[in-house]
Amino acid sequence: MNALAKVSTEQPAAGSAVLKADNVGVAFRTGQQYVEAIRNVSFELQQGETLAIVGPSGCGKSTLFNAIAGLLRPTRGHVEVAGRRVDAATGQVGYMLQKDLLLPWRSVLDNVMLGLEVRGSAKARSRDIAMKLIKAYGLAGFENAKPATLSGGMRQRVAIMRTLAFDPQVILLDEPFSALDFQTRLLLQADVSRIIAEHGKSAILVTHDIGEAIAMADRVLVLSARPATVRALHVIDLPKVGRDPVALRTDSAFQNYFARIWADLEMPPGTA
Ligand code: ADP
Ligand code: MG
Numbered sequence: 001m002n003a004l005a006k007v008s009t010e011q012p013a014a015g016s017a018v019l020k021a022d023n024v025g026v027a028f029r030t031g032q033q034y035v036e037a038i039r040n041v042s043f044e045l046q047q048g049e050t051l052a053i054v055g056p057s058g059c060g061k062s063t064l065f066n067a068i069a070g071l072l073r074p075t076r077g078h079v080e081v082a083g084r085r086v087d088a089a090t091g092q093v094g095y096m097l098q099k100d101l102l103l104p105w106r107s108v109l110d111n112v113m114l115g116l117e118v119r120g121s122a123k124a125r126s127r128d129i130a131m132k133l134i135k136a137y138g139l140a141g142f143e144n145a146k147p148a149t150l151s152g153g154m155r156q157r158v159a160i161m162r163t164l165a166f167d168p169q170v171i172l173l174d175e176p177f178s179a180l181d182f183q184t185r186l187l188l189q190a191d192v193s194r195i196i197a198e199h200g201k202s203a204i205l206v207t208h209d210i211g212e213a214i215a216m217a218d219r220v221l222v223l224s225a226r227p228a229t230v231r232a233l234h235v236i237d238l239p240k241v242g243r244d245p246v247a248l249r250t251d252s253a254f255q256n257y258f259a260r261i262w263a264d265l266e267m268p269p270g271t272a
Pocket of ligand 1: 035
C-alpha cells in the first residue's frame with residue numbers, strides 16, 4: 001500500500017486545518033460511458049477533528065475517499081494534507097476499509113507491525129509499539145493468533161491498530177463497520193472514537209449510516225446523490241469523550257441531528 005510508504009511526523013497546531021479539499025471533481029470514462037462521480041467538493045478537516053461524510057450509496061463517497069488517500073488523482077481541484085498536495089507518494093494518511101485487508105498468513109502482531117515495517121522502523125521498536133496497542137485495546141493474548149480465528153469486530157480492531165501504529169497525520173475510515181452486526185458496530189464506533197481521541201488524531205469517516213456519523217463526528221458533511229456535491233455541513237454539538245452510541249439514540253439532540261441530516265439526504269423512507 002502506497003499510503004504506508006512514507007510518513008511525516010510534523011503535527012499542525014490544534015484548530016488549524018490538517019487537510020483541505022479544494023473544489024474536487026472526479027469523472028470516470030469507461031469506453032463510451034462518462035460517469036461524473038464528484039462535483040465541486042470543498043471542505044477542511046481541523047487538527048484533532050473527526051469529520052463524517054455521509055451520502056447515499058453510489059454517490060461517490062469511496063471515490064472521494066480514494067482522492068483524499070492519494071489513490072486516485074482528481075479530474076479537477078486538489079487535496080492538501082498539512083499544506084502539501086496529496087499524491088500517490090505522500091503517505092500522510094492511513095486508511096481503514098470495510099474489508100479489514102489483514103494478511104491471513106500473518107499473526108495479529110505481525111499485521112499491526114506491517115505499516116511500521118514498510119516504513120523501515122527497527123523491528124524491536126515496531127514490536128513495542130504494536131504490543132502496546134494490542135494490550136491497550138483489548139487483544140492481549142491474541143497477538144499470535146491468525147486473523148481467520150478472530151471475530152469480525154476483533155479483526156477491525158486489529159485494522160485500526162495497524163493504521164494507528166505508523167502514526168499518520170490523518171486517518172480515513174471508509175464504512176469500516178458496515179460488514180459487522182449491529183451490536184458489534186455500535187461497540188466499535190465507541191471504541192474507535194475513543195482510540196482516535198486518545199491519540200489526538202484527525203479523522204474522516206465516510207459512511208451512509210447517519211447514526212454512525214452523529215455518534216462519531218464533530219461535524220457531518222452531507223453529500224447529494226451522484227454526482228456528489230456538498231448539501232450541508234452540521235456541527236455535532238455533543239460531548240466527544242464518552243459519547244455512547246447506544247445511549248445517544250434516546251437523546252433528543254441525536255434525534256434532531258438525525259432528522260435534519262435525513263432531510264438533507266432527501267431519502268424516501270425505507271431505503272436507508
Ligand atoms: P459510494 O462509495 O458512495 O457507494 P462510489 O464512490 O464507489 O460510491 O461510486 C460512485 C460512482 O462512480 C458509481 O456510479 C460507480 O459505479 C462509479 N465508479 C466508481 N469507481 C469507478 C471506476 N474506477 N470506473 C468507473 N466508474 C466508477
Ligand atoms: Mg463506498
